[in-house]
Amino acid sequence: MLYHRADFADLSELAAHRQRLWETQRAYVLARSDLHRRAWGSHRPPERLEALPDLPLVDKEMLRTSQRDHPPFGDYLAAKPGEISRVHRTSGTTGTAMNLVLSAQDAHETAVVGGRAQAASGLGPGHRVVHCLNYRMWMGGLTDHMTLEATGAAVVPFGVGDTRLLIRTIQELGITAISCTPSYPAVLERVIEEEFPGLKPRDLGLRLGLFGGEAGLDNADFRRRMEETWGFKVRNANYGVTDVFCNFAGQTDESNDLHFVALDVLHPELIDPETARVLPWQEGERGELVLTHMRRHCQPLVRFRTGDIIELTGTGRAPCGRTAPRFRVVGRADDMVVIRGINAFPTQVAATINQFENLSGEYRIVLPGPGPYDVLPVEAELATGTATDEGLASAVESRLKRDIGITARVTIVPFNTLPRTEGKTRRIIREDKS
Template sequence: MSLIDDGHRIALHELAGHRQEAWERQSAHVAANSAFYRRIWNGATPPRRLEDLPELPFSDKADLRLSQPAHPPFGDYLAAPRDRVSRLHRTSGTTGQAMNLAMSARDCEITEIVGGRAQALAGLGPGITVVHCLNYQMWMGGLTDHLTLERTGATVVPFGVGSTELLVRTILETGITAISCTPSYPAVLERVVSEKFPGIAPADLGLRLGLFGGEPGLDDPALRQRFRDTWGMEPRNSNYGVSDVFCNFASQCDHDTALHFVAHDVLHAELIDPDSGDVRPLRAGAEGELVLTHLARDCQPLVRFRTGDIIAIEATDTCGCGCAGFRFRVIGRSDDMVVVRGLNMFPTMVAAVVTGFDELSGDYRIVLDTPPPYDALPVRAELAKGRSDDGTLARRLEAAFKSRLGATARVTIVPAGTFPVTEGKTRRVIRSHP
């Protein structure tokens, strides 16, 4: 299978031989079966040594988006016969055109094992009952993430999205103690508890572990503390992935809030300068765009795939939890980055400022209604329920942006409830210009 038991607990240098053999098999498979990469590589033979991978050009989401309409439904990067496709998923389409994802039985099993590593690292395991509240309708976050939760030995309740009032009753009636969802979904639950269950506080539901993914923001200590104070739950970033690559290959543990990379035995990671494409060393303190290459994938193998995620490497030594993969934080996405007078601004940076004001709900939007360049960051921040603006809030928030980020912001305060509370992914950067 090209996957090692507890491979995430083996140091990268000890995996070198296994990874090299995996790449030799995988590169031969791609060269023989992927018309997509034969075209991108312009007939060149992939290098034999994994460390020579930078000799090959990058691929990216734009390439995949052109491939699928031209060769429906899976694109000409489908590298296995159609009858080997065991499962069809579709991406959420949050950042553009939804994509069809094909997985063989082996692809499914490897994906579930790797995702199970991440969920277990975050604290899920036998004896815990977890309700899974992501969309099961074709999105990989539904069924496939459900199966990764089962890999930990936990009892999994396949709830999905919608019917939030029923969810509250189900949690109360069945002794559910953990929830798997997006970080924004507890706000929906809070509203329903307040409106439909008088006399019950969120902490009374008994949820003690929050397993979150699908959205940024959980690096903010203020948001984490809100979960603890409001729910009595320990929040964990348990589900970081790139749908085209793996639904989940990184999570945090109870020793470290940084994400732990758990897939070195089946996935090769590179760090590059997002502008020049130059490779940067994977070492503590380095920042750049994450680039990924499958070392074991049948149906839609990707090689040097630019994820668009900008990450910062925190550590490369083995964590106290036993995970040997590098630890990192996601700073933002290259397509969500807004340059303000030469400063790179990401939504996570905006969130860290906004959540520092008690008068605000913590929800916000960066509304870009003109093309760049930008001399100020346009932010709409929402008042918290029951709070009011004394007329100075926008000015104080602008001052906080200037002092903390060095950026000039143009802040508009909007009433509580202005922004829809969603059960899915929330888009914080709105680009309304052509």
Template sequence: MDLHSARPSSAVYLDEQFETLPLPDVRALQDGLWTRQWDYIRSMSAFYHSKLAKWIDHEVTLDSLAELPFTEKDELRVSQENASPYGDYAACGEASVSRLHKTSGTTGSPLILGNSARDSQWVARAGARSMWAAGLRPTDRVVHCLNYCMWTGGFTDHTILEAAGATVIPFGVGNTRLLIDSILRLGINAISCTPSYPGLIEQVLRELDGVGPRDLKLTLGLFGGEAGLDNPDLRASMEEKWGFKVRNANFGLSEILSILGGQTDWTNDLLFHASDVVFAEVIDPATLQRLPIIEGTVGELVCTHLRKECQPLVRYRTRDVVTVTGTDPGPDGRTAWRFRVTGRTDDMFNVRGVNVFPSAVRVAVESLPHLSSGMFRIMLKGDGPYDRIAMTVEAAEGMSADRWPDAAAEIEAAIRARVGSTAIVTMVPFEHFPRTEGKTRWIERNPK
């Protein structure tokens, strides 16, 4: 499997044979992969040999997979506590582990992640499809500004950028002034980072006389790690300010696949690029029943590995809520089904009987860039349910304090219209909230 074979920069696809495969043929491919993977898991994974004892002697198909129980992240944490460091769900020996990472710990204590050499190849291959679809080419110089300290977003995504053929500058996080100098001196034209990071770069640029975002001459922004980039208002605002094309090219989960999906130039939706590596289900979070992957379906994404050697997972609950937006081929011929991430079940909170996702609140705030910088915090006191959404919103740059009451009222109305819940907004000055190279936390919880 040659991940680095030359592709002409003008080519539409990185992996044409798969990317244009009709969905019925994709499913036939998945069926064959799963037959081999099921034999591997039930013979090599002590965790699943015990957890799935009722089914272990049966030929489970992708259709009957829906009868099996889910795998939860807390189960993996317990497994690793009892069988450090990889957990007893690991299905290969130490000699086959070529790389070790850990999760970011955003939703709890970090998991230790192991990959075989072949696992790493497939991560790079699937992710490179996403980067190529987003517009990255071998003629690009891309600076990678995610944390290289064990998180998969650092080194693993670096290998993905290389697999797309680009020249990669492994910058990491910190020393933003040096980053700016490097972009200017090295002729870097693309950046890979979180959507929040350009805000920090802007903050540093304001300290430099006469240098603005467009002066960096970046033409492509490849973003991931946070929700919100399917918001056309945010995307348009960033493109206007920076002059680069904005792509959410990096949707994934470290324990499943670093990159599962990303945007391309003809849609704000995400294309699921990894169907030959991961089998996806969408379930109703309330009934836990499998839903059809057809346009309009809304539910939680559940993933099963089709090729994973080191730590294969079966029916893993991602907690990401997705809306399926299309299954027909796109205008470029790609057949990947399309979706949007509309929230997380573990971030959801209830306001007077209405389930609220922070990502929906974010869309409302970011739709009013003349009133707010887009930075905010939702303040949750106790376990809920809550009477209203109490939140602090940062004012737009240059807005005087005497305009804050009207701005707060307009933002409250936008949230009520989009979310269906009452919000109480307190305005704070521009740059009140710290900018970060990493993921931004939108909720602050007070257990009392």
């Protein structure tokens, strides 16, 4: 069961609650999940949570194989078919799309936990929030809608498409908040400029921007530019791992760190992404996030490698009063590009590009083949109304060298050259040179 206001709970009391849940969950997974029994081999799930590192890890490729060999939901479906309440599908951004199922219990707990993250970011009763994610099977549509409702806010289920109608809807209904990907406001800005003469984004009266699904919001320059353009508070309110929990972390007014608000039902670990060695769960540590459901009915996961590289920024009580651990997302292990032995992530490239006022902030990395790479090829887009500066590419290259330590080859392209999307924007394109 969920722990009331778990993100504010005394950690010693929460530890006892977590242990009780795990004792039930371990037996359930052992009895019901063929995938886990196969992955564990001779291992048996330990009775104590702190002994979880004794178990082998589970990764996304194992889930894909499971669903391919045991369609449609894989042999880690632990619930009976009649207990399935909702079916979703992942976006497939990083590979084959996955089928996800929730029981009524799973759906309720997902909404409550996600609601904690949205509430931490400032959403609540009195707000009218328009939700602009794809409702067509994607978990981020309906499920995130339910997390928004869990805060007590009034939710407008708009979805994606027909941006002109969205702008009119915001005006007509007095919308105060928007839920979407961080790249979507750029789409709105273009339509406003082209279709609504004299209207500025901040004229719409939005007070809160709730974002998720893409990296980049930890960058202060990107946030500042969006806040100046729109006049709303920018919040990363929707961090999650779709196979595990749609949303379990959000930012607050006091900090740009993400607060891990699901500690009552979700157990986190850190590992070295290359060696899988367990790292200490302590402030300042950086590694790949590994997650375990301590309570999940349909598709429980134990020691699942998320592929997200995070840095723990706090484990005590935060200024907002929450005891939830704080972290920042550095990047994805599968998005990491090695340039002459230096690890680089798209988020680092974005942080540098957003320092330039004459760039729009849109960028793309086009990698020729599988590597190794001596140079990072970057396409960066001019800001609207900005003329080409012959020295701009060299300036960006120098800044990337200073900030990240890599050699880059930067190509400046005109405004509105790079694609804007209503869903997740791809920042790394890997060309097949085979």
